[in-house]
Amino acid sequence: MTLIKHKKVELTELFYDLVYVYTISQLTSIIHHAHHGVVSPQSFFNFSVGLIVFVNSWMVQTVFTNRFGTNGLRNIIFMFLQMICLLVSSRAVAGDWETNFVWIFLPMVLISLLLLVQYIFEYFQASDVADKSFIRQFFYILGGRSLLLFISLIFPYEVGIWVAFVGIVSTWLLPGLLSDPNRGLVSADLRPVNFPHLMERLSLLVIITFGELLIGISDRFSSENFSWQSLAIFMTVTNLFMIYIVEVDHLLDVERKETGIRVIYSHYPILFGLSLITIALSFLGNSEINSFYTVLYFYGGLILFIIGLLQHNQYNKTGLKLPKHNLIILHLLPICGLVISLVVSTWTLEVLTVGVTIITTLMMLLVVRFNIKHS
Secondary structure, three states, X not given: OOOOOOOOOOHHHHHHHHHHXXXXXXXXXXXXXXXXXXXXXXXXXXXXXXXHHHHHHHHHHHHHHHHOOOOOHHHHHHHHHXXXXXXXXXXXXOOOHHHHHHHHHHHHHHHHHHHHHHHHHHHHHOOOHHHHHHHHHHHHHHHHHHHHHHHHHHOOHHHHHHHHHHHHXXXXXXXXHHOOHHHOOOOOOOOOOOHHHHHHHHHHHHHHHHHHHHHHHHHHHOOOOOOHHHHHHHHHHHHHHHHHXXXXXXXXXXXXXXXXXXXXXXXXXXXXXXXXHHHHXXXXXXXXXXXXXXXXXXXXXXXXXXXXXXXXXXXEOOOOXXXXXHHXXXXXXXXXXXXXXXXXXXXXXXXHHHHHHHHHHHHHHHHHHHHHHHO
């Protein structure tokens, strides 16, 4: 089998990612500052919609760079223009959405148009028929998103937010339907993505999210708050990090010819889950927070994280695919932790801290042991 040449991740891509450090921080703050740990349905809705539209814009740019990007001046300028829009929208997203509606979604319209223009330029330069068929699908996706988001700005907030929601969710799902050669909408001769580059880019976005997680627990390491719980919470974070890097850095076979669709979509629950875990870990040790919501955020996030991560198992190297019984255990551990924590509702936050540390440690040991045993 011919090995795929690893496409270098350029410094401009890393610079572009820096905006998402701020973006993820702003999104997390929507549900972070909850009264007694209670997040209103509206806040959770805003967080979810924001995460989807921002991350999806990042994904579309990453796929474009992966397939067609050359790190030329034109590509760099388009990235810089997107960064301006992202900063404006990210600044507004943590505030009142009704007041900031235009400031949130008008920049997203411009980002969608910038992405669309990039694909238009590439369409007229491409000579490969399969590439052209692939690019045409993004005309529909990005054109549809730009139009619906723009229309949403015309209506009052109560109506506009739902128009924007339909535009975001539909065009979030469309790439998985329209860009898959197996569905016959693009040429069967479409070349695969550069899988090593794609996985490196996705891993970097996850690392950024882990960075936000560390920032979220940093208050536990002040001279006033430092305790054994600080170490337990940090250990929980390192357990999650170890689980992730063992899978993507040791078990995964990046020398594959893939469309990349599954691995892209599997990272949404990973990112969503880590964001919820960030909230939960910042609540642990805070006696003013309702422990029910702390439990719900943490184990809900952990379940999403592991569901997304284990989707990569089919991409693992020969002999390094986790067996079925290990997959079952990894899924059951967070579910058991959730059920036990909810049943024993009288547990203190200190006991809950021990519980989440034990659960993640068991998961980490299972994955690390498998890697050591079979490598």
